[in-house]
Amino acid sequence: MTELQLTNQSAFQPENLRRSDYTNTLAAEAARIGLYTEDDILAIQTGLMNTLAVVIGYATKNESTSVRLDKANEYLGCVLYNCDTYLLTLNDPFAAAEQLKSIPMEELYNRGFAINREHYQKAKRLFANVRYTRLHDGSKTYNRAIDILLPHYLGSYDPRFNAQDQLYMSIPSMGVKGPFHMDETVAMLEKLLAVQKGRQSDLQI
Amino acid sequence: MNALITLENFALQPVDDKILALNEVSREYGLVLTAEDAKELSEIRERSLKDNERLEIGLGAMDGIIRRFSRSSFINQENYAYVIAEVTDLFYYIKTETDDKVSDNELLDELYLRFEQRCRGSVDLLLSREGEILIRKINAGENYEKWFGASDSVDTSRDTDINARRDDSGVVMPYLTDEDRNLVKELEQSWREENEGEDEDND
Structure with missing residues (x-):
């Protein structure tokens, strides 16, 4: 592990990372310590939005482009939970933050879904x-x-x-x-x- | 800690550009939306989604609405944006009221058919009468005829010119003659004169 990684890893405050909301809190913490720029956050949000659209398509068998808000919240929760599942397997917030930034959101969702x-x-x-x-x-x-x-x-x-x-x-x-x-x-x-x-x-x- | 990733981040994505891109389709029928129209339609769509507690990513239903309704014989450049806005609002309303029991394409086809054939281009009729009939039909499913069949029937017996002039005994009345028209004018004139006299008294 490089000095930069050690420094960055120690900069992650464990109490700010919640297992039950890992992707969200990881992104927020990475932004706080300067690991993520605003563009990185925007890319993550866009990736999540596109993944949510894919899940809505699956759920409605592509027969509907819109869903009720309560259903949309449920699907978003599922997307995030599957991402959480995969990222938690890395057992390292720094590695997880790197993958969250570099791997497309849909791929993270698919990996978590498989688990x-x-x-x-x-x-x-x-x-x-x-x-x-x-x-x-x-x-x-x-x-x-x-x-x-x-x-x-x-x-x-x-x-x-x-x-x-x-x-x-x-x-x-x-x-x-x-x-x-x-x-x-x-x-x-x-x-x-x-x-x-x-x-x-x-x-x- | 504030969440970075919430539905609120996704909710309000303007779709002006996507609406304007559909001018390529509607131009064939002589209908074009301006940038201002597109912006207004985008805002109306957002408001309607919010009012009906829905989420949509991308242009979605409005794409289908524009592609279908731009073909309508009852739509011209003056009422084009207005019809698209009203139908969009009605669409999301029906989707929520029917709990998404019907697919987008089925509902859009039905709305277009009713607008053309049963409403003859009347948006008011589409919104008030046909919208409610559709909701009842979709929610009642196979019980629709049993529960609502009689009350929802639309009297289309007078939708032709001859039928409109047919009286209760079945006789087709002629058009107004010149003599009839003159009589009507005289009656209107005398009514006006009587009422002007009353207004002066009240003053």
Whole structure:
């Protein structure tokens, strides 16, 4: 790492970077320390706008060029969440800021989307296992999670349009407490499977 | 910390240039928008999107509106910008009221058809009557005929000259003769004279 990178990295104030809003706070922090110019910020905003237009096109099957504001906010949240997902994997705000500046926004969105899609597919496989090895003497909250909350969440989730959606559930008896993003849902399902381990089922997954 | 990236950054992107570029299409029908018209249409579009709580990136619907309505036989250079503005506002209103159940192209085709055939170029009729019929039709779906069929029917029985002169018994009345016209003039004159006399008394 060069001296400039060390200097710049230490200039990033960790308390100003929020994991839940990483792209936004990273860009703001990079602007604050002089890593980004106004043109860089404008390019990021333009890239996001174009990516949002692409997502709107997917969502409306290109049948509509406009959407309601609440839907637009949801799609923008999804675009940012997918970008956040990818940039957080770099584990380095300086590298993340460099990539945010140099890589097209749509590419960042696609990379994050690929990661979240993988989490989603894994969550579905894990949930199938959880259902088939479920406890027969589970608590009310446990049964509600298995029968209603998890199916609804996994059924309505789409990493293209609502990757940022969270699962709101808790099973106090098992120390499970939400809300969970999709990657956290995977971890939670693995924990449930570990608790249910040893239960016999005649169905093979 | 203020967010750098919000919908507000995207919301108000002027589209004057894109509107003016469509003069290449409308010029064929003798219709051209000036730079001032384009600026005003861009502002009207922004206001309409805001009023109807919508977001649109790029020119979007107005492109389709200009391409269709510039072909209309009821539009001339005087009312061109006005019609485009009103139809744009109506378009976004219907999209929101119907929760985006209908695609842009379907709605634009329907609006154009109704403007030409049912409204005969009347923007007022399009906005008031046809707009509401469309919203009910789209929202009711297959139940439309059952719920609204009778009340939304438009009496087109008098839309030809002969039908307009047909009385209740079915007899086609002649046009006004010269004698009739003279009688009408005399009646109007006497009414005016009576009312002038009353006005003087009131003064």
